[in-house]
Amino acid sequence: xxxxxxxxxxxxxxxxxxxxxxxxxxxxxxxxxxxxxxxxxxxxxxxxxxxxxxxxxxxxxxxxxxxxxxxxxxxxxxxxxxxxxxxxxxxxxxxxxxxxxxxxxxxxxxxxxxxxxxxxxxxxxxxxxxxxxxxxxxxxxxxxxxxxxxxxxxxxxxxxxxxxxxxxxxxxxxxxxxxxxxxxxxxxxxxxxxxxxxxxxxx
Amino acid sequence: xxxxxxxxxxxxxxxxxxxxxxxxxxxxxxxxxxxxxxxxxxxxxxxxxxxxxxxxxxxxxxxxxxxxxxxxxxxxxxxxxxxxxxxxxxxxxxxxxxxxxxxxxxxxxxxxxxxxxxxxxxxxxxxxxxxxxxxxxxxxxxxxxxxxxxxxxxxxxxxxxxxxxxxxxxxxxxxxxxxxxxxxxxxxxxxxxxxxxxxxxxxxxxxxxxxxxxxxxxxxxxxxxxxxxxxxxxxxxxxxxxxxxxxxxxxxxxxxxxxxxxxxxxxxxxxxxxxxxxxxxxxxxxxxxxxxxxxxxxxxxxxxxxxxxxxxxxxxxxxxxxxxxxxxxxxxxxxxxxxxxxxxxxxxxxxxxxxxxxxxxxxxxxxxxxxxxxxxxxxxxxxxxxxxxxxxxxxxxxxxxxxxxxxxxxxxxxxxxxxxxxxxxxxxxxxxxxxxxxxxxxxxxxxxxxxxxxxxxxxxxxxxxxxxxxxx
Numbered sequence: 001x002x003x004x005x006x007x008x009x010x011x012x013x014x015x016x017x018x019x020x021x022x023x024x025x026x027x028x029x030x031x032x033x034x035x036x037x038x039x040x041x042x043x044x045x046x047x048x049x050x051x052x053x054x055x056x057x058x059x060x061x062x063x064x065x066x067x068x069x070x071x072x073x074x075x076x077x078x079x080x081x082x083x084x085x086x087x088x089x090x091x092x093x094x095x096x097x098x099x100x101x102x103x104x105x106x107x108x109x110x111x112x113x114x115x116x117x118x119x120x121x122x123x124x125x126x127x128x129x130x131x132x133x134x135x136x137x138x139x140x141x142x143x144x145x146x147x148x149x150x151x152x153x154x155x156x157x158x159x160x161x162x163x164x165x166x167x168x169x170x171x172x173x174x175x176x177x178x179x180x181x182x183x184x185x186x187x188x189x190x191x192x193x194x195x196x197x198x199x200x201x202x203x
Numbered sequence: 204x205x206x207x208x209x210x211x212x213x214x215x216x217x218x219x220x221x222x223x224x225x226x227x228x229x230x231x232x233x234x235x236x237x238x239x240x241x242x243x244x245x246x247x248x249x250x251x252x253x254x255x256x257x258x259x260x261x262x263x264x265x266x267x268x269x270x271x272x273x274x275x276x277x278x279x280x281x282x283x284x285x286x287x288x289x290x291x292x293x294x295x296x297x298x299x300x301x302x303x304x305x306x307x308x309x310x311x312x313x314x315x316x317x318x319x320x321x322x323x324x325x326x327x328x329x330x331x332x333x334x335x336x337x338x339x340x341x342x343x344x345x346x347x348x349x350x351x352x353x354x355x356x357x358x359x360x361x362x363x364x365x366x367x368x369x370x371x372x373x374x375x376x377x378x379x380x381x382x383x384x385x386x387x388x389x390x391x392x393x394x395x396x397x398x399x400x401x402x403x404x405x406x407x408x409x410x411x412x413x414x415x416x417x418x419x420x421x422x423x424x425x426x427x428x429x430x431x432x433x434x435x436x437x438x439x440x441x442x443x444x445x446x447x448x449x450x451x452x453x454x455x456x457x458x459x460x461x462x463x464x465x466x467x468x469x470x471x472x473x474x475x476x477x478x479x480x481x482x483x484x485x486x487x488x489x490x491x492x493x494x495x496x497x498x499x500x501x502x503x504x505x506x507x508x509x510x511x512x513x514x515x516x517x518x519x520x521x522x523x524x525x526x527x528x529x530x531x532x533x534x535x536x537x538x539x540x541x542x543x544x545x546x547x548x549x550x551x552x553x554x555x556x557x558x559x560x561x562x563x564x565x566x567x568x569x570x571x572x573x574x575x576x577x578x579x580x581x582x583x584x585x586x587x588x589x590x591x592x593x594x595x596x597x598x599x600x601x602x603x604x605x606x607x608x609x610x611x612x613x614x615x616x617x618x619x620x621x622x623x624x625x626x627x628x629x630x631x632x633x634x635x636x637x638x639x640x641x642x643x644x645x646x647x648x649x650x651x652x653x654x655x656x657x658x659x660x661x662x663x664x665x666x667x668x669x670x671x672x673x674x675x
Contacts, residue, residue, distance in 0.1 A: 024597060025596060025653050025656070025657045027656070044298075077230060078232065098653070100596075102591070135593075137649070179642050
C-alpha cells in the first residue's frame, strides 16, 4: 500500500481505461490536487435531524420500524450555490461531496478534514475509509466542534481525499451506499448482527 | 365601523399576504418563486391600503360593489397563485434542472421569468401568472402603481408545471421545452393575424365546397369549429417544433413516452392537441429536416464510428426503435379520424399548408439551436460515461476533453441509454428495473448540476483572473 503522489493522481485521472480513477469535476486542478491528496467540495444537499420526531435511536429495533423512524428523524435541505448553510456548535448534519467519485479496484482512500477548517472546529467525517471500487458522491458527516456557528457554502473545499494503492487481488466491492449522488442517511438496519446483540434478543 | 364587505376584503388580503410572506421563506432552487411570493404580499398590502381608503370614504352601493369585487379577486385570482410557489420548493422540484431550464426560457423569451412547480395532475402545462394577477387590478390601481409592483409591462412570469411523481424523471422533463414554446407561439399567431383573413377565407371556401347545400348558419358554425381545431393543432405543432430545435431527438423520445399513456393515438381533440400519431409524425419529420435522423434509413445520423464498443452497440438499438416508430407513424389511422368530420378535415388541411411557415418560424426564434454536429460530438462520449456508471457531465477521450457540455446532450445520452438498455423489466426481478431507472435519473440530474457549476465556475474564475490584469 502506497500513498499516491500528485503526479500519480494526475496520471490515474488521465488514464484511458474503464479502470481509471474518476473525481468529477475537478473545477481547479491546480488548487485541488496536492502531494498525496485531492481537495473535494461541499455538495448542495444536506440531511438534518428532526429531534422532536424521535425519542431515541436504537439500531437493534425491528427493521421496518427502524426504517420508518429514520425517515421521520431526518429531513433534506437543498441550498443553491452562493447560498449559506449555517452549522451551529455541536450540530451534526450529513452533506456530500460535490464531486462524483469512481475508484478502481486498486485504489482506496481516506476522507479527512482540511486543516484550515479543522482549526475552526469543523469535522467532516468520522467514517473515513473509502473502499476500492466505490462509485458515487461521498456522504460527509459535518460536525461543528467549535464555539461559534460556521457559515458553509456549497462548492467550498471542505475535505481532502488521501489516495493509496491496494495490494493483492481485488475482491468484489459491495457497499450499502454505492452510486449515491446526494448524502445518504444511515442504513444501519441492514446490519443483521445488531438484532442479536440488541436487548430484544436477551433470552 | 367599517362595512361587512370592507371587513371581509381586508381580512382576506391580510391572510393571503401572510401566506405569501410565509412561503417566501421556503427553500427554492432559484430566486423566482420567492420574488413571486413577495409580489403576492405586495399586491395584498396595496389592496389593504385601497380597502381602508374605500372604507373611509363611507358606504355606498358603488363602494360596496368594489369591495366585493376585491374579495372575489383575492380569493379567485391571488390566492391560487400561492400553490405555484408552494410547488416550486427545492424539495418539490428537480432542483438541479430548474436553473438551466430557466436559462433556456430566458434565452427564448428574454423579458420573462419562469417558475417550475409540481402539480398532482398528470401533464405538463404552462400558465402566465402576471396577467392573471394584474389584469383585474386595472380598475383599482393606476398603471404607475401597478408598474411599481409588477415591473415594466414587458416582463412576464410563467409557471411550468410537471407531474409531481415524475420529479426525478429527468429525461421526461425535456417536455419543458415544449411548454416554453407555448408563449412563443403567440408571436406566430400574431404574425399570422396579419393574414388571418386569408386563412379565414381559405377555411370558409373549403367548408363551402364540402357543404354546398348547408345553410349559412351551419356553415358559419363549422367554420368556427374548424378554426378552433386549427388553432389548437398549430399551437401544439409550433411548440413541438421549437422544442426539437432546443433538445433535438430527446423530444421525440419523450413525446412517444407521454403519448403512450393516452387511450388512443388517433383521437382528435378540439381543446387539447392533435392526435399523438400526427404529432409524432410531425416531430419525426422535423428531426429529419434538421439532420438528426436519416429519412431513408430511419437511423440516427451524426454517430461517429470511433467510439467504445458499448456505445457503438447502442446505435443499432436506437435505429430499431426509430424504425418501429416509423411503422407507428406510417399507419394512417389518425388521418382517417381527421377525415371523418368536415370541420376537422378542413382545419387540418389548413394546418398542413402552414407547416413550412411554422418550421421557418421555429428556426428564426431559436437563435442557438441544438444541432446534429453538437449531438455527434458530445452524446457518444457522454453515453460512454453512463455505461461506466458515471454522470454524463463531461467527455474525456484523449483526443477530446469537453466540460461543460450542453444540457441537450446530457438528456440525449440518457434517453439513448434508456432506449438501448432499459426498455423492459425482467419478470423475475422487476425491482431491478426500477432501481436502474432511479440510478439513471440520479446520474442525469447530477450531470446537469456538475456541468452547470463547471460553466459558472470557469466564467467566474476567468473574471477573477482577468480582474487584476485589467487593473494593471
